Amino acid sequence: MTSFLSGMNLDLCGAGVGLKIFEEYINGEEKKMEEALGGIFKDTPMFALTEEDLNIQYRSKLGEGAFCTVYPCHIRSRATNTFNESLPPFALKRLRRDLEGMELNEAYEDLRQEAAIMRGIKHNNLVPLIGMSEQKDDIPKNKLFIVVEKLESTLDKKLEKWHKILGPMKKMTPKDTVKLRLEEVVLGIAEGLGFMHSKRVMYRDLKPGNVGFTYSGTVKIFDFGLAVRLSEGTKLQGKAGTVRYMAPEISRNKPYDLSADVFSFAVLLWQIITSRTPFEKEIPKLDFGPPKVIPEGKRPNLKYVENQDIGQLLEVCWAENPSQRWNFDNITMELRRIVEQMESSPTKKKKSSRGIKLSTFKIN
Structure with missing residues (x-):
């Protein structure tokens, strides 16, 4: 050997x-x-x-x-x-x-x-x-x-704390907090996944338990046990990942490609900025019954997302049609634009000023 x-x-x-x-x-x-x-x-x-x-x-x-x-x-x-x-x-x-x-x-x-x-x-x-x-x-x-870098904490633990801070009344996440999470958590996840996709590597299991933070606070994706390299134009088939964050084409056992990671990213983005659990009613955390599935067309509720640009980004990233989802280069660019806009007008909720169709950018 x-x-x-x-x-x-x-x-x-x-x-x-x-x-x-x-x-x-x-x-x-x-x-x-x-x-x-x-x-x-x-x-x-x-x-x-x-x-x-x-x-x-x-x-x-x-x-x-x-x-x-x-x-x-x-x-x-x-x-x-x-x-x-x-x-x-x-x-x-x-x-x-x-x-x-x-x-x-x-x-x-x-x-x-x-x-x-x-x-x-x-x-x-x-x-x-x-x-x-x-x-x-x-x-x-x-x-x-194998030996890898050990992280100091994980995103799922932080989300538990954020959910408790939100309180029983489940208030909206403050805008300054949303901006901070975009900068310190979401952008790093998007850039890491974007780099993987540039190498034709699909992650396939994005969820809070697979995202962590170093001792200096840098966000990092870990556990590449389900990651796979895809050649240009090829697709995979067969279930892989975690149902709560799984793209519909995977859950239905249809062919899928890199764009399935984009869907998972959108669900996680919604969770990070709202401090809520996606599909909480459909998939209870402590349910030990048969495996659950997300109803067709069901998405996390956008009423908890105050920023309209983030809402539009979510809609295009978790689009039912995989070919309509953006790639991570464009997602990262849009996230940076949103952060800059929030810095220039921190107290106002602005309407989208992109002037582009949501289907403009496609997955590579």
Whole structure:
């Protein structure tokens, strides 16, 4: 079997620039974390790691799925041969040790695919791949793991707080708060997804639980387990994602493409600016019955969206016809225009001044 790491510029024991930046991250001050993380990938795409390189905190499990478990970990500094636990930890995602047979083979290929996707999408609003276990014929498949940046908090936790702040009367979200969330949360998500789409990578599972924030507050998308690369003109078929945010063509088991991510983004945008749960009646949070579906044509209520331009953006992004949804370049451009408009007239609700048809921009 050819190593997944073959052909990569790995300088694990020399004094290469990539390793130097990596060591600065491991030993450096917390304020240099963001800069160092970006520098890791400039010269060295990824680092081959063994379990001896890691101090894994097995008692502090971060999460668990059907095939993988996630733990916090620190990486040994090759300069001092120690673990600097004064820095925030990374996140280790590894295959469950009890997997075997076909299930193990499937999980192994899925995690390798996730790592391959992450290698090709390095962006400030996407969680970076730090390293991956060595893959050799004499290493059991169930020892496969990847190491990624660990985030400080997640969007779903913030949304819970925002919902409580809204109160039992469910007031409208203040306009200044909407503007702040557009700037600090929504734009970063749109730019991260836009970069993925520019590389023909579809995310397929956008939801609050897959969006988080670094210790310095940067919003980042994480968990690329369902991400897939699409060649030009191709479509996928088969259900994938979370029903509450799922595009109608996916829920109906019809062919879909990158535009399905745009639909999910629109539902999440509505949730972020209204502090409400989309389709709360249709899909109760604590419902353990049969899987639910969103009624055909149903969308979150725009009466909770005061800004008309945001309302129009939502309508075009969650359009029933996928070909009418905008691409993320145009979504980002429009979001920036809306923010600028809100800055110039923070107390007024302006009508749209675009003077363009909603179908002008199409998905790439």
